[in-house]
Each structure stands twice: as C-alpha cells, then as structure tokens.
Amino acid sequence: MSLPPRVLTVAGSDSGGGAGIQADLKTMLALGVHGMSVITAVTAQNSLGVQGAWPLPAHVVRAQFRSVVDDIGVQAVKTGMLASAELVEEVAGLLAGLSVPVVVDPVGISKHGDALLAASALDAVRTKLLPVATVATPNLDEVAWLTGVRVRSEADLRPAAEAVLAYGPRWVLVKGGHLDGDAVDLLTDGTTEHRLRAPRHDNRHTHGTGCTLASAIASGLAHGQPVPQAVASAKTYVTGAIAAGYPLGSGIGPVHHGWNL
Template structure:
C-alpha cells in the first residue's frame, strides 16, 4: 500500500484543504494520512473563521504518523504561520520523502490563509526541502517578488524561486489571459515544458490548487516520475473542473470523482521547450 500525507488546514465546506486532499488520495488509490494545521469555518461563499493548531501539535501529528507508517510522499497546503512552517521543517528535515509544496496564501473568497511574516520562513526554510512547488500567479509573485504579466516575467520569477533550493516549480497559469490554460514547469537543471488545456469559464473552482497538488503527491507516492506525475495531476484537476458538481452559492468545489468517472481521459497538450 502506498501511503502519503497532507499537512494542511481543514475546510468545513469540504471543497479544499484536508478534505479535498483525502478525496483525491482515495480516488487515486493511495492511503492518506494527515496533520491538520488549522480549522476553518468556511463554505463556498468564503472563510468566516480560522482556528490554528499549535506548532507543537502539528509536529506531533507528523512525527507519530512517521513512527508507524512508511510515508512515501508529503504535500503541504495551508500552513498559516512561520511557527507552524518551522515545526513542519523540523519534522521533515531528515525524512526521505517526496515533498510537494502548495503555497496556500489566499482563499477563493479573498481571506488570507498565510500570515505575512510566514512567507520568509516558507522561502528560506521549507522550499530547500521541497521536490516541487505549485504556485498560482499571485502566489508566485509574492514568493519571487516579481510582477508577472507575460511569459518572460513568468520565466524570470520561476528562476528566482528555483534559487531557494526547490527542485521544480509548476507555474500554474489559471490567472493569465487566453483561451488556453497553460501551466509551465521549470526544473533546477534548466529544462522546462508546458501543459495546455482548454480554459473553462466557471465559478466551480474552489480547491483547484489543493486538488492538483494532492494528485501530484498521490502519483509521486505511487512511484511515478516527477514529470509523469505533473502531467497526470493536470489531467485530474482539468477533469475535476470540466465536470462540475454545481453545489453551493459561491465558488463551488471541483469534482473529485470525475477522473475515474471519465475513465481518466483528458485532452492535455504537452509543449516541449
């Protein structure tokens, strides 16, 4: 049995965070374990409350799982504070696992999910341990300190992020304009490739970042290569967006069932550098 872990916040509405991660893990046939960094009171309309876990207890959750179970891959989502980031780093520093960082900063409704002072801890302490970082454009701008408006900006921001020590950056292009949604993947060895799919105009996108990074973690946990895991995770989240559940009155959740319901068939174009 392939075992993976998510270190993230709980979404009471079920569309993002720990809940989205576990649904994704289940659909992809890996056993999911968790360390919860915060409780949130939220629905599709927004976040109404955040109750963070203590850093010591976050660390205890991680350590007790690793003492018993052979975790192969880990993802982080909402980490909230510098202190929690430092606790995660302390637990994972000497672990032989693939580490996926989804730098969750702002909820779909606009609520801040990462304190300002935590960004520096993310860059200097957590990213050097990471296999891959999966920022959207606003997150990449914060981490790199650069404004991203075109392909050249995108590449410069990715190169700056790679100097933190992370091995790979998936620059998600959902916030950019165009008929196609393009994610560009940059590796620390200077290679890159891009993934293109049809842009879906919809409000049913709550939890897309969590879902993509969870799928990537699951595929890595199965022993797939990083490149193949990224491509297949793109298909998973694309199908989840293309086949909406249409629930809630705000930004509705993606459909975690779709990848298997659609027999894993999805049109994604791979563009080599």
C-alpha cells in the same frame, strides 16, 4: 493483498469540504493512494469564503506527524495551509528529516481572497519550507508574494520560475491558470522545461483547484512516477475535475474529485 502507496497531507481543514485536507484526501482516494493527514488549522469555511481560521499549536501538529510517520510511514508528503511562521518552521523541520518527495503548495490566500498565512511567515516559507520541496506549486499571486515577480503573460513564466527556484526547491510548477487563453503551466528544474496546456473550461466552480493539483502530484510521486510524469498526470486529473465542478451553496462550488471514478 498489496498495499497502496501512502501519502500524507499537512494542511488546514476546510469545513465546506472543497479544499484543504478534505480535497486532499478525496484526490488521494481517486488516484489510488492511502491518504493520511496532519491538520495544521481549523477553518470555518463555505462557498462564500472563510469566516474564521484557528491554527493548532505546533506541538499538536508535531504529534500528529510523528504518530503517522513513525508507525505507518509515507511515500510522499503534500503541504498546504500552514497558517503561521511557527508552524512553517515546525513542519519544515519535520520534513527535513524525511527522504521522500515533498510537494509544497505555498498557500497564502484563499479562492475568495481570504488570508490563510500570516504575513510574518513569508521569510520562513522562503528560507525553511521551499528548500525542502521536491516540487513547489505557486500560482501567480503566490509567485508575486514570494519573489516580487509579476506574471502578465506566458513569456513571464520562465523568469517567475527562476525566481522561485532561487529559494531551493528542486522543481517549480508555476500555475498560469489566471492568464488569458489556454490554461498553461510551466514546470522546470532550471535545466529542463515543460509547458503543460489544457483547454479552459467555462465553469466558475473551481474551489480547491490548487490543493487538488498538489495532492495529485504527490500521489503520482508516491506511485513512483518521475516529476514530469506526475505533474502531467495531475494536470489531466485536475482539468477533468474543473470541467466537472458543481454548484454548492450560493458562492463558488468545488471541483469534482471523483469525476474519474
């Protein structure tokens, strides 16, 4: 029996199941890889927002990572919520010792506007985490937080991407989902540029979109796809998941991770 590629997510737990570790593992299953997890924080979270968040100690995160990597091995890694400067530095140090693709989703704030990363961690994300990224996947708010560049139109995507690339990732995918019109993202390594467009679906149930996209990219990379192909495939997958998103609770429901099954 052939083994599926193995992908590790290093992120926070979403008790409501729409984002974080739970979204990552659902995405990985849907895309044919074996998902594994290092939990960095536990949240009390539902369709209305984040009611509480508790980061795990750095030594607990390190123990989970070593347990998985040293025995099972990985073909790609995805990072999400890292909560604190200490955890950002710990995870960045662990990733620096790997020779596999790393997708960094620089999570700073939730869909509902709740902080998921301490303000003191900004410098660590810039100087420690982004340099180990094969692909960084910031949305427009995260670009502004990281670089000070504000994207107000598609024309602003290129300078935004260049500003993020200055911190060291090999590729950056600036997600333009908050712009008007079609959902357009810009993928570039500073030399090659790809614009990915998709129709915008009139569906408010989009919780977990960023986690899902980053995990889908990591899954494609684990399958051996080059970065542009992995990102394009992930864009197609997440667009379908958004279209099939469903109401859950009394707030914003999740995207449908199993829409393609």
